[in-house]
Amino acid sequence: MRGYSGIIPKQDESGETSKKGLDITKDGPPRYRRGLYLAADVGRQWDPQLARIYYEQMVHKGNCHTQAVCAVATHLPARIHVILKEDRAYELRDLEGRPISKKDAKALIQREYTVPEEIRQRTRGHKKRRRRKEGYIRSQIRGLVTALQASRFA
Incomplete structure (x- = not known):
């Protein structure tokens, strides 16, 4: 069974x-x-x-x-x-x-x-913590990319 x-x-x-x-x-x-x-x-x-x-x-x-x-x-x-x-x-x-x-x-x-x-x-909530962490990492990467682009064109 x-x-x-x-x-x-x-x-x-x-x-x-x-x-x-x-x-x-x-x-x-x-x-x-x-x-x-x-x-x-x-x-x-x-x-x-x-x-x-x-x-x-x-x-x-x-x-x-x-x-x-x-x-x-x-x-x-x-x-x-x-x-x-x-x-x-x-x-x-x-x-x-x-x-x-x-x-x-x-x-x-x-x-x-x-x-x-x-x-x-x-x-409980492992997915929420992981999503929060992933969101934080993405925002940090976006910030770095923006800073690199700004320094390249400056």
């Missing part, structure tokens, strides 16, 4: 080397991928096991929200497969695998796996 979903990393292997950290394949149906993404975004707020994956991606790996949710989404097809295969209801579990109530699950997530705001700020 993971391969069908298209949310598995691309593979680039040549000889004895393999690259890690590549984009997802996006081979599967877009609606299915979108559904997994949305389910992962909600699931990380209610399921302690999914919240831990999200937390580790954000805090320890420094990924942005979207990358962290995609990492959570990669775990959902296996869960869906087991639920359908065994014909049972989805059950919230703690980190040791014991069943847990919704209230206890939410409390555990709030206590252990809430991403601090400073980390959210750190992983």
Whole structure:
């Protein structure tokens, strides 16, 4: 099911080397991928096991929200497969695998796996900073070009 979903990393292997950290394949149906993404975004707020994956991606790996949710989404097809295969209801579990109530699950997530705001700020807005920096560099280059042209004609 993971391969069908298209949310598995691309593979680039040549000889004895393999690259890690590549984009997802996006081979599967877009609606299915979108559904997994949305389910992962909600699931990380209610399921302690999914919240831990999200937390580790954000805090320890420094990924942005979207990358962290995609990492959570990669775990959902296996869960869906087991639920359908065994014909049972989805059950919230703690980190040791014991069943847990919704209230206890939410409390555990709030206590252990809430991403601090400073980390959210750190992983947010990289494009804005890059654009600002690029804009600054362009303005400096324009200033230099103007100064060179002025000195050439003076």
